[in-house]
Amino acid sequence: MGKCINDIQDEIIEEFELFEDWMDKYEHIVEMGKKLPVIDPAMKTEDRLIDGCQSQVWLAAHLSDGKVFYTADSDAIITRGMVSLLIRVFSGHTPDEIANAELYMVDRIGLTSHLSPTRSNGLLSMIKRMKTYAKAHLT
Amino acid sequence: MGKCINDIQDEIIEEFELFEDWMDKYEHIVEMGKKLPVIDPAMKTEDRLIDGCQSQVWLAAHLSDGKVFYTADSDAIITRGMVSLLIRVFSGHTPDEIANAELYMVDRIGLTSHLSPTRSNGLLSMIKRMKTYAKAHLT
Amino acid sequence: MKTNIVTYAPNAPIWQAYRNDFSILDRDVNNKPLAYLDNAASSQKPNKVIKAIVDYYEQMNANVHRGVHTLSQLSTDAFEEARKTVQFFINASSEREIVFTKGTTNAINLVAYSFGRTEIHPGDEVLISALEHHSNIVPWQMICQDKGAKLKVLPINEQGELCLDQLPSLINKKTRIVAISHVSNSLGTINPIRQIIDMAHQQDIPVLIDGAQAVPHLSVDVQALDCDFYCFSGHKMLAPTGIGVLYGKDKWLNKLTPFEGGGEMIKSVGFEHTTYNDIPFKFEAGTPHIEGVLGLAKAIEYMLDIGLKSIKAREMYLYQLAYERLAAIPGFKMIGTAKEKAPVLSFLIDNLHPYDIGVLLDKQGVAVRTGHHCTQPVMHFFNIPGTIRASFSFYNNEDDILQLDAALQKAIKLLS
Amino acid sequence: MKTNIVTYAPNAPIWQAYRNDFSILDRDVNNKPLAYLDNAASSQKPNKVIKAIVDYYEQMNANVHRGVHTLSQLSTDAFEEARKTVQFFINASSEREIVFTKGTTNAINLVAYSFGRTEIHPGDEVLISALEHHSNIVPWQMICQDKGAKLKVLPINEQGELCLDQLPSLINKKTRIVAISHVSNSLGTINPIRQIIDMAHQQDIPVLIDGAQAVPHLSVDVQALDCDFYCFSGHKMLAPTGIGVLYGKDKWLNKLTPFEGGGEMIKSVGFEHTTYNDIPFKFEAGTPHIEGVLGLAKAIEYMLDIGLKSIKAREMYLYQLAYERLAAIPGFKMIGTAKEKAPVLSFLIDNLHPYDIGVLLDKQGVAVRTGHHCTQPVMHFFNIPGTIRASFSFYNNEDDILQLDAALQKAIKLLS
Ligand SMILES: Cc1ncc(COP(=O)(O)O)c(C=O)c1O
Numbered sequence A, B: 001m002g003k004c005i006n007d008i009q010d011e012i013i014e015e016f017e018l019f020e021d022w023m024d025k026y027e028h029i030v031e032m033g034k035k036l037p038v039i040d041p042a043m044k045t046e047d048r049l050i051d052g053c054q055s056q057v058w059l060a061a062h063l064s065d066g067k068v069f070y071t072a073d074s075d076a077i078i079t080r081g082m083v084s085l086l087i088r089v090f091s092g093h094t095p096d097e098i099a100n101a102e103l104y105m106v107d108r109i110g111l112t113s114h115l116s117p118t119r120s121n122g123l124l125s126m127i128k129r130m131k132t133y134a135k136a137h138l139t
Numbered sequence C, D: 001m002k003t004n005i006v007t008y009a010p011n012a013p014i015w016q017a018y019r020n021d022f023s024i025l026d027r028d029v030n031n032k033p034l035a036y037l038d039n040a041a042s043s044q045k046p047n048k049v050i051k052a053i054v055d056y057y058e059q060m061n062a063n064v065h066r067g068v069h070t071l072s073q074l075s076t077d078a079f080e081e082a083r084k085t086v087q088f089f090i091n092a093s094s095e096r097e098i099v100f101t102k103g104t105t106n107a108i109n110l111v112a113y114s115f116g117r118t119e120i121h122p123g124d125e126v127l128i129s130a131l132e133h134h135s136n137i138v139p140w141q142m143i144c145q146d147k148g149a150k151l152k153v154l155p156i157n158e159q160g161e162l163c164l165d166q167l168p169s170l171i172n173k174k175t176r177i178v179a180i181s182h183v184s185n186s187l188g189t190i191n192p193i194r195q196i197i198d199m200a201h202q203q204d205i206p207v208l209i210d211g212a213q214a215v216p217h218l219s220v221d222v223q224a225l226d227c228d229f230y231c232f233s234g235h236k237m238l239a240p241t242g243i244g245v246l247y248g249k250d251k252w253l254n255k256l257t258p259f260e261g262g263g264e265m266i267k268s269v270g271f272e273h274t275t276y277n278d279i280p281f282k283f284e285a286g287t288p289h290i291e292g293v294l295g296l297a298k299a300i301e302y303m304l305d306i307g308l309k310s311i312k313a314r315e316m317y318l319y320q321l322a323y324e325r326l327a328a329i330p331g332f333k334m335i336g337t338a339k340e341k342a343p344v345l346s347f348l349i350d351n352l353h354p355y356d357i358g359v360l361l362d363k364q365g366v367a368v369r370t371g372h373h374c375t376q377p378v379m380h381f382f383n384i385p386g387t388i389r390a391s392f393s394f395y396n397n398e399d400d401i402l403q404l405d406a407a408l409q410k411a412i413k414l415l416s
């Protein structure tokens, strides 16, 4: 059995504690952004697009074996990095776990500003959609 | 021959110098307002009305013997007092004298605020009309 | 016995402390202490509101929304936080129902244009009342003229109250919207809007409430009222000029087309096709009045800190005190004697012209408003050129009223 | 040789003194000194402007026009004095041609609605350009849709300049109005509006100029330009938010019907018949943004004190300096290379996303704008998601630019 959502969040928090300054932190995010598997361009359809005004996010999800798996992409690399973090937290869990998860990690690693409702990067809408998808598959 | 316009203005200035405080000054204005001959209601027509938003002024003028004579009225007594002062200054003079007169008296007796363009008592428009009438009869 | 002064002054030292928050009240006018009794025209601003403006400019000024940089983030967060403060203040069900406007007038025009564009057709009717401020008359006249619709008017009685019994006969199948003030600015009448809204809703007719004179004095709950639109201005409730609010029910704001076009209010712009943003942004074209919004939120906090109930009690006490002093003056005639009243005292003295009184009160440091108060139809109804209006705020005090009383008596003496 | 710094800094100590008038520039952002280079979005405000607001509220706040009492008189006088200051600033022939609005967007909408109501008919055309801010696109789209008219667009070339040669073929008997920006906000292009106005006037077509980005940098003379309407915002030129100006030729303002209805804009109101006030009041419904108007006048005085020519020289010096530093960075690509430019530097670095750069510059205290800058059609034309835009004001200095340069290089390294 895989780790539960909060274990992954704690793991990420620990990971980020290593970084001394913002440079290292963002370097890490950019790194993750680069590593996120590139999405099939055919998947980048209108209905998967979350328009963030400045950077765009595409999100796809499917249910397999009672668990939700997400794939996502963005045109901005920092947003990709954040997207990759969120997928790492949510992907592979049951709809129930996802729907009820409390996302405290972003705050703790000092990246809250990226999720402020007034940020124009589409991340907050992405989380909403991730949860909405999970809720739609609640048993 | 009557006094010239500036003589009358100086006379009024002297008159007002007697007053020690605003009370006396306004008492005098109200007094003059009361003394101003009442205008024939039939004369209070639309075209003679100067709408000042708060108090209204009616102005009539006629030329006699090459001199302009004004009659005027207002629904507010302080405005009537001011009107009476202005008539005293301008009435009975030639169009030329009126058109070229510089009205310094209001300032000197400390009532400028009544003539500020933003005052809503119609006095400034009244002076304009008095001069316009005179100009129309310049020889 | 000349006067019958109410002796209950709720918690006076506290009120003196609040008064001290308004520096302007310390100034002289014509060498007399200022007695500012023109609050219905515009209120004064507490130091905290002024400071909020200064702080904004000294610490975080930047254009809101869309910006990635920190100042822009800070401004945007504060701006949207302020929207929630307004939501809380009038108990809207969502902050998306709060649209920032230039003021009440702008808010009413927004509805007249946007609602009018799709909902008003030739032969339709718009119902207002005879008590309305010009700002709740002229926009409807304009849209009615544009659309070939008809403006209907609910009359008032001698007390300055709406003739509610005539409402059923004025609302019919052709009525598209009812637009009524919560509180009359020239007479102070508090209108029974709850009843009016209910009656209109029974026929599925939406109601707009002009709340410009209500929010400074009453606690307003738009959900309890169930009104469809509610409009008010910041400057009459301790906030800066140039800012106001349109509350609109979610369903209406979503349904209506935008009023002004420009930045902020779009999702995407092409020359062929433009899609609009979500509410409330759809109705907020252009860079907003950011300092005004922050000042408004601060003003609301300030009022809530004092407590809306305390404010009301204090103001009615002052109003009552003023009424009892002035009513003792021979020739005093109150205009507007409704049972339910806000702290607005409109009156005349015999046949004296309001303008004359206004000038002489001003000479004695007393600021009241004279004239028609942008409600000419009300003046026509009473067949008067205008009134003298003293309007009270919680920061006024007994001295202001004594000064008004004495100055008024002196003015009358001088004019008689 | 990596850079080729222009070494001429006109009168640097003076500029440091001016910079000191802007307290906010002393603050830190993310533990770095703030380098505010988002001036095209909104400018910072000098202490004198902030003080003008405070003084207004502490000394003379009262509603303007109509009031008899002293504070109302003082406010009104200051308000109307401010109108004259604006008149002087753009050399209008009369203060009656100055209408106060909420901003540029509001001013353009006013014209689109009021002009549109009587002057645009089915089949008519409105001509704008491909360089316009959404605020000079959407209002025209909306009125064209309402009226069954057509929106025509003057294209731009690869330099981001208007294709002036195509103008004659786009202006014809059906064209009712031409609406063009003086200066582009996303690229900085200064448009040849004098020529455009002349060409339009030859066919008796009125021209509206969106001057939002011009007034902070250039000296504007509406009589010399002979434009029919000129619009701008206070907040981009050192003045408060929520205030702007519509200049309109006397003959047009007199001819057009009002936009919004309400207080101030009427002469008399009856339910049957309402007559409107004279210009400019006819277009100023509701209580105006008084502190904003006074702040705007103060901002103008401040700019005129420095001198518009000096401001321009200083800003072009900073722009040139920035350009030469950044152009030396590998992958730097300027977007918008018009011959005539305002101090706005829009650029991209290779294929890096503007948003990523924006975030990393912000981490280093540098505030620039990234994105489409409310000119999506311009971004479509260049087929880019947006740009990074550094825009300069006279109060910026060499350090701001060095900080931008260093931060940009660090961001690029991190992203590559
Ligand atoms: C060229 C141009 N036009 C219009 C506007 C809109 O100005 P405001 O948002 O102040 O109404 C702007 C501001 O972004 C602009 O740069």
Ligand SMILES: Cc1ncc(COP(=O)(O)O)c(C=O)c1O
Residues within 6 Å of the ligand: C040, C041, C102, C103, C104, C105, C106, C133, C135, C136, C181, C183, C184, C185, C210, C212, C213, C233, C235, C374, D263, D285, D286, D287, D288
């Ligand atoms: C009842 C009422 N409605 C509307 C208005 C107009 O408000 P504003 O001038 O702030 O737009 C006022 C203010 O005078 C008012 O008292």
